[in-house]
Amino acid sequence: MQAVGMVVEYNPFHNGHRYLLHQACQKTGADVTVAVMSGNFTQRGEPTIVDKWTRTHAALENGVDLVVELPIFSAVQPAHRFAAGALAILNALQVRQVAFGAEHPDWDFTKLVTAERHFDQAEFNQYNATYATQFNAQLKAQTGVTLREPNDILAFSYTKEVLQHHYPIQLVPIQRRGSEYHDQQIHGRLASASAIRHAVANGKNLGKTVPWAMAIVLNQVKVVPSWDQLFPLLRNQLIQASTTRLARTYQMAEGLENRMKEVAQQTLTFDDFIHCLKTKRYTYAHLLRMCLYVVLQISEEEMAIRIRHPYIHILGFNNRGRAYLHQVKKQVSMPIFTKVSQQMRDHLYNLDYRAGKLYQNFTTVEQDLSHPPVMILKP
Amino acid sequence: MQAVGMVVEYNPFHNGHRYLLHQACQKTGADVTVAVMSGNFTQRGEPTIVDKWTRTHAALENGVDLVVELPIFSAVQPAHRFAAGALAILNALQVRQVAFGAEHPDWDFTKLVTAERHFDQAEFNQYNATYATQFNAQLKAQTGVTLREPNDILAFSYTKEVLQHHYPIQLVPIQRRGSEYHDQQIHGRLASASAIRHAVANGKNLGKTVPWAMAIVLNQVKVVPSWDQLFPLLRNQLIQASTTRLARTYQMAEGLENRMKEVAQQTLTFDDFIHCLKTKRYTYAHLLRMCLYVVLQISEEEMAIRIRHPYIHILGFNNRGRAYLHQVKKQVSMPIFTKVSQQMRDHLYNLDYRAGKLYQNFTTVEQDLSHPPVMILKP
Numbered sequence: 001m002q003a004v005g006m007v008v009e010y011n012p013f014h015n016g017h018r019y020l021l022h023q024a025c026q027k028t029g030a031d032v033t034v035a036v037m038s039g040n041f042t043q044r045g046e047p048t049i050v051d052k053w054t055r056t057h058a059a060l061e062n063g064v065d066l067v068v069e070l071p072i073f074s075a076v077q078p079a080h081r082f083a084a085g086a087l088a089i090l091n092a093l094q095v096r097q098v099a100f101g102a103e104h105p106d107w108d109f110t111k112l113v114t115a116e117r118h119f120d121q122a123e124f125n126q127y128n129a130t131y132a133t134q135f136n137a138q139l140k141a142q143t144g145v146t147l148r149e150p151n152d153i154l155a156f157s158y159t160k161e162v163l164q165h166h167y168p169i170q171l172v173p174i175q176r177r178g179s180e181y182h183d184q185q186i187h188g189r190l191a192s193a194s195a196i197r198h199a200v201a202n203g204k205n206l207g208k209t210v211p212w213a214m215a216i217v218l219n220q221v222k223v224v225p226s227w228d229q230l231f232p233l234l235r236n237q238l239i240q241a242s243t244t245r246l247a248r249t250y251q252m253a254e255g256l257e258n259r260m261k262e263v264a265q266q267t268l269t270f271d272d273f274i275h276c277l278k279t280k281r282y283t284y285a286h287l288l289r290m291c292l293y294v295v296l297q298i299s300e301e302e303m304a305i306r307i308r309h310p311y312i313h314i315l316g317f318n319n320r321g322r323a324y325l326h327q328v329k330k331q332v333s334m335p336i337f338t339k340v341s342q343q344m345r346d347h348l349y350n351l352d353y354r355a356g357k358l359y360q361n362f363t364t365v366e367q368d369l370s371h372p373p374v375m376i377l378k379p
Numbered sequence: 380m381q382a383v384g385m386v387v388e389y390n391p392f393h394n395g396h397r398y399l400l401h402q403a404c405q406k407t408g409a410d411v412t413v414a415v416m417s418g419n420f421t422q423r424g425e426p427t428i429v430d431k432w433t434r435t436h437a438a439l440e441n442g443v444d445l446v447v448e449l450p451i452f453s454a455v456q457p458a459h460r461f462a463a464g465a466l467a468i469l470n471a472l473q474v475r476q477v478a479f480g481a482e483h484p485d486w487d488f489t490k491l492v493t494a495e496r497h498f499d500q501a502e503f504n505q506y507n508a509t510y511a512t513q514f515n516a517q518l519k520a521q522t523g524v525t526l527r528e529p530n531d532i533l534a535f536s537y538t539k540e541v542l543q544h545h546y547p548i549q550l551v552p553i554q555r556r557g558s559e560y561h562d563q564q565i566h567g568r569l570a571s572a573s574a575i576r577h578a579v580a581n582g583k584n585l586g587k588t589v590p591w592a593m594a595i596v597l598n599q600v601k602v603v604p605s606w607d608q609l610f611p612l613l614r615n616q617l618i619q620a621s622t623t624r625l626a627r628t629y630q631m632a633e634g635l636e637n638r639m640k641e642v643a644q645q646t647l648t649f650d651d652f653i654h655c656l657k658t659k660r661y662t663y664a665h666l667l668r669m670c671l672y673v674v675l676q677i678s679e680e681e682m683a684i685r686i687r688h689p690y691i692h693i694l695g696f697n698n699r700g701r702a703y704l705h706q707v708k709k710q711v712s713m714p715i716f717t718k719v720s721q722q723m724r725d726h727l728y729n730l731d732y733r734a735g736k737l738y739q740n741f742t743t744v745e746q747d748l749s750h751p752p753v754m755i756l757k758p
Binding site for chain 1: 611612614615616618619620644647674675676733736737739740743
């Protein structure tokens with residue numbers, strides 16, 4: 001069997017995802033699809049609209065054969081680390097083709113990655129601009145291209161990873177259709193995940209934008225999980241922990257810990273907090289991720305250790321996915337498991353477990369311990 | 380002017396407190412009353428039913444002339460530390476008589492304190508009994524007396540402090556009347572604070588047990604502040620912090636950090652949590668205080684520093700209280716202040732400030748920064 005891999009969030013799974021899956025199979029001729037999916041928190045550092053098990057179920061019912069979890073130490077990261085973690089897993093699973101939605105599938109990303117090698121690192125020191133802005137200034141000067149759309153940035157990161165690690169992986173960009181990433185409106189059968197979440201949060205009709213079973217689940221979501229509900233936990237951590245301790249948080253730099261503490265002391269809602277915190281230096285996505293690192297108390301040291309010890313947590317499969325696992329399992333060079341044991345909870349899987357415990361504030365459902373994978377098997 | 384001091388919680392202020400105040404003045408002939416009052420958390424480690432400003436107001440309207448805050452590092456402590464912190468403040472304020480409600484005002488507490496000096500410390504190592512149980516076993520063997528009631532234990536502690544520090548303070552025990560401390564029923568005009576809180580929590584009539592103005596305030600309490608609401612914060616701290624870090628919490632011993640983490644991982648309500656946690660070794664009061672130390676992230680080191688730097692935070696006064704402050708202020712050997720400045724927030728007063736921020740989860744009202752004292756002044 002030959003597999004095509006995709007890196008996904010499915011937050012929630014919608015028709016655009018189904019279209020991409022279909023295209024990926026058609027373009028590659030693969031007979032099995034493998035999705036590496038974020039767990040209960042997204043790349044932007046926000047809780048997902050429904051938990052990873054529900055999203056796995058939706059994926060398996062709509063064309064994915066095998067779903068594995070992208071560990072939180074890779075999932076809640078800027079694009080380059082997100083791509084690095086996901087491609088390492090797909091490579092370990094012997095996936096030789098990776099498809100992704102792209103705004104500009106015709107661009108020569110190899111050329112852009114090569115251009116980056118000549119960037120002047122000294123020019124990344126403007127404290128009133130984000131890293132992305134400074135990166136694009138240099139990229140434009142050298143190549144005329146600007147990476148503005150999320151999928152362009154991911155395409156760039158995937159290409160860089162493949163080149164750097166000499167992965168035997170072919171990247172297969174697929175032209176995106178329908179709504180733009182940031183579009184908040186629902187038109188016809190295609191809408192962005194963001195527009196769908198917005199509709200759920202505001203009790204609006206989802207139309208035909210998501211598969212039928214997903215619509216039923218989403219209609220049952222009473223309160224959309226968000227930072228609003230986690231804010232008391234974040235605020236208390238920022239107030240009670242010393243700045244010395246907060247400064248040890250992963251990615252905490254340039255005195256941001258003082259600013260976060262000060263703003264936490266003066267605000268009572270997450271909305272007020274994040275708007276007071278925002279400066280030109282940091283994107284909202286970066287700040288949201290920082291909030292999650294603070295609540296999960298992830299230090300630089302812990303993150304370094306976690307990243308050095310990746311694993312493959314199987315979230316679900318159907319018959320084809322199971323057959324594929326059987327085919328490749330002897331060649332997989334990472335720990336691979338279907339159930340989280342007590343021992344894993346306290347060691348290898350601990351950070352994902354803690355993230356699941358945080359997510360339990362929304363659903364009360366235990367996320368990991370002894371949870372079996374979703375299996376959609378036909379006799 | 381001559382002052383009589385009392386150590387109080389006023390949670391909430393009720394007729395029994397008014398009776399004690401009256402008796403204290405009659406017995407001592409004092410012309411000014413000074414109350415050292417717990418802030419927003421009680422000795423048992425629970426949030427108070429209304430905040431310290433509301434309770435100060437009630438005290439000043441019902442016979443107290445000067446209210447000062449018992450800092451949380453003394454207030455949320457076992458009886459001996461609670462008494463030590465309170466008497467040090469009253470002594471610094473030149474108070475020469477201290478009155479308190481007593482179950483056995485006729486007991487010779489000096490004799491009991493002397494007996495304790497001959498206790499065998501080696502006998503405090505039973506891991507299936509509380510400290511209090513082991514203490515009473517030895518006390519009974521030597522004197523025939525058992526300290527069972529909270530006020531007996533406090534009377535013992537006050538006596539011990541006075542003897543140890545040679546404070547020029549006369550202790551004035553006053554026979555308690557009416558309901559017992561643990562009585563949950565409301566009869567007539569006298570009821571225990573505990574019975575009154577229970578009535579408020581269950582929307583029952585308070586009858587004539589509290590002064591009229593206090594009844595109005597209590598009738599407006601929609602949700603009684605409790606650990607139920609703070610549990611998500613406690614649970615997250617116990618799950619996210621490492622056991623090494625939790626072990627550094629003030630008073631954490633005998634591996635209790637492991638037990639607290641394990642139980643937090645398995646429970647979703649405070650009720651389940653505290654009942655799973657309880658053993659014969661620790662009282663509920665001890666465990667509740669431990670919960671607060673964890674949420675406020677108080678380490679052994681921080682507590683040691685805080686206890687070495689006491690202060691007098693004036694919560695409120697009337698004309699007599701102001702005149703008394705004026706009379707004694709030059710002899711007060713502790714920092715004394717009426718407003719918490721930005722500088723105090725970050726240093727001397729930091730722990731009380733953080734406790735106020737935690738209490739803000741109930742009321743949204745800023746507790747300390749630049750808060751003026753309650754002043755009930757007549758021209």
